[in-house]
Amino acid sequence: MSKRAGPLPRIFSRSDWPETSRAAELLRRETVGGMLLLAAAILAMLWANSPWRDAYAALHDVHFGPSALGLHLSTAHWASDGLLAVFFFVVGLELAHEFRHGDLRDPAKAAVPVVAAISGVVVPAALYAVTQLLDGGHLRGWAIPTATDIAFALAVLAVIGTHLPSAMRSFLLTLAVVDDLIAIAIIAVFYSHGLHLGLLALAIVPIAGFAVIARSRWHPWWILLPLALVGWALVLNSGIHATIAGVVLGLVVPGTADDTLEGSGSMSERIDHRLRPLSAGVCVPIFAFLSAGVTVVGGGLGAALSDPVTVGVVVGLVLGKAIGVFGGTFATARLTRAQLDDDLSWADVFGLSLLAGVGFTVSLLIGELAFGSGSAIDDHVRLGILLGSVIAAVLAGIVLRRRNRVYRRIAVLESADEDGDGVPDCYQPARKAT
Template sequence: MAAARRERSFFLGLLPLPERRAVAEALRTETVGGLLLLAAAVAALIWANTPWRDTYEQIRDHRFGIPALGLQLSVGHWTAEGLLTVFFLVAGIELKRELVVGELRSPATAALPVVAAICGMAVPAAIYLCTAAAGGGSLAGWAVPMATDIAFALAVLAVLSSHLPAAVRAFLLTLAIADDLGAILIIAVFFTSDLNFAALGGAAAGLVLMWALQHRRVRGWWWYVPPGVTVWALTYNGGVHATVAGVAVGFVLRTTREKDETSSPGERTSHLLRPVSAAVAVPLFALFAAGVGISATALGEVFTRPEPLGVVLGLVVGKAVGIFAGTYLAARFTRARLNPDLTWADIFAVAVLAGIGFTVALLIGVLAFPDPAAAEQIKTAVLTGSVAAAVIAALLIRRRNSIYRRLYEEETRDEDGDNIPDVYQQPGDRSGTGGTGE
């Protein structure tokens, strides 16, 4: 028993069947959502660089809502503060699931993705701070290059890979979940306005009410939507970014099943809202956040001004170095280690791919730089850095995919057509038992 306890834990080894299904469902949905996100971002860029740019800006800046409740927002703010809350609600549920019953519930298995995520946030922030300080720029954007866009990254991985081990996708997903938790904490702690403690107290009361409802086994979405919307509105009016309300609600929902349940409240909510998040909330946010004017002058400023240059270097260099180094350190100095199906070349490719920091990076950029002109430069930098990371990662992933494809072809080759791969047969053997004949 003592020897078994001393034995290292495999990270992303054979998962229980419910966990495997949960990971597979998340991968499928986020991949599709990433493709929709890509389409929305491209549409926004095209629209913002055509003669109809004024129409785009008028729609994005059109304000509507309920002024008496402090909810008179522009379309762009409704997507960032409202619709994106659905994305963070689903992320909150996934985070809690991983912490309670998933890969992050045990220190041994959580060490690798958590350390990798922390290093993958700290190194980009440090690179930004050094670049901005050296150029005499603003240090306010230190958090912009810290976040990984899981939907975008999985979409790129899905398009380019067909033979990579499933553990590569699962590693990226688990890493991004830990990364999301860090980004959420950063938004909650560093990007808040003057706090209204009465409103925040009301939001906390709403969370307690939702917890009590599910504790008493109250089912039916109509019981939860009103307090959920109230928590969101009070959080916004309390001075905290409204997306934090989505995470808070996600953490309140129970993710473990009781004896007579086929699914937990968290599972049911995630199942219902994940398609809305992937197909509606995130693409609409991208549509009204990624519409920046692209010109030779704007691109030139990305590489000549310290703030946008720090963002680009943080995403392209900082993410790759931070995640790869963090993974190595965790595997070297903790009880966790990689699944044997993964190689360090796979990890480096994933680390580069994690430099795609679209959704949350754009959100933090707007929060860090309220000035529209500065925000446009940061948006251009986020897009430039994300595209650069995607291109470099694409080259690495295609190479890894070709290697795994050759291995797959060798393992499945059946030149004699007997439905037994040749690798299992010695020359002259037709039994499929490796020549034993038994």
């Protein structure tokens, strides 16, 4: 007698209520940061194409900082090496949380976003390479269209007014976290140069001290902050990009609750709560403002659009991300015989895959590392990133708005709380009949 087959696995099913509520709060904060990021990019474009554009260009070349410590950097480098280190520190905190408490702790649940993220890196890189080989372009920028900007993507969601189901929002967040992890590895392996092993070994000392003190019961901020700064400075001068130091420092912050400390939750949660507004509201918008200004007046637009690098970036972000993320998700579902959760369709996944093509912060950083800040090719890269992101956002908006009414109905059903305990009924197990 044959055994009855068990229920087929489902993808995009709900997480537990604590993780869902945390993701919702996190996404709200990222959406605000995305709005500021969008405003900074628009302001930069307006200034870079105004009669005062020479002042915008000159702003990038202002140098300051102690030369003796190897920190006499331009404004542009302070933004990419300093401010983005704070952004990547927050990314490190988020990575650690996902591995400890989020979807990445469960291999079965993590398979879909991990495969989707990997496919969403490989396919854009491949399409970029094809466009360069066909038209004699530069292969060095292959990694530019591989990154998804979660803050920018969520800002787009806020603009189009969609009500994505919570599982899809969590998937987008997890996908972006894995995407950031891959981008970090790419920067460390392919875009670091002039490695100084002595300084890199020396950087281990303050970073290890940061980790030990952070995990002890006695860790005042005035001890942790200097250790973090020294570790960051040593990594910066070692030839490894300074943002890697931010990620490592974020990963070593403890994520277990400690009731002996002021406040509630783990140290990682408290630091994230304090630093994320600084990262999303100040650091990333300033970097965007200094990086997004591309001068297109005076014939610059025609030259950029005819450059295979620009074409490759646009193709990678718009087609590559959509094909990679959707294809990876679809293939995983078919290989595991998984089914979409109720009230969702593959059109939803396709719309989200298009939205993954909204790249900005990390793409701009990789473009600068690949071609050099302020170079003609870097200007073309920035324009390609802006064009690709806008096209991906518009296409995603068209697809997702068609599901708006369905999303709104699902949101109303999920908010039902008949017993008044503050937890929606859909996140509680069904009560057995007595």
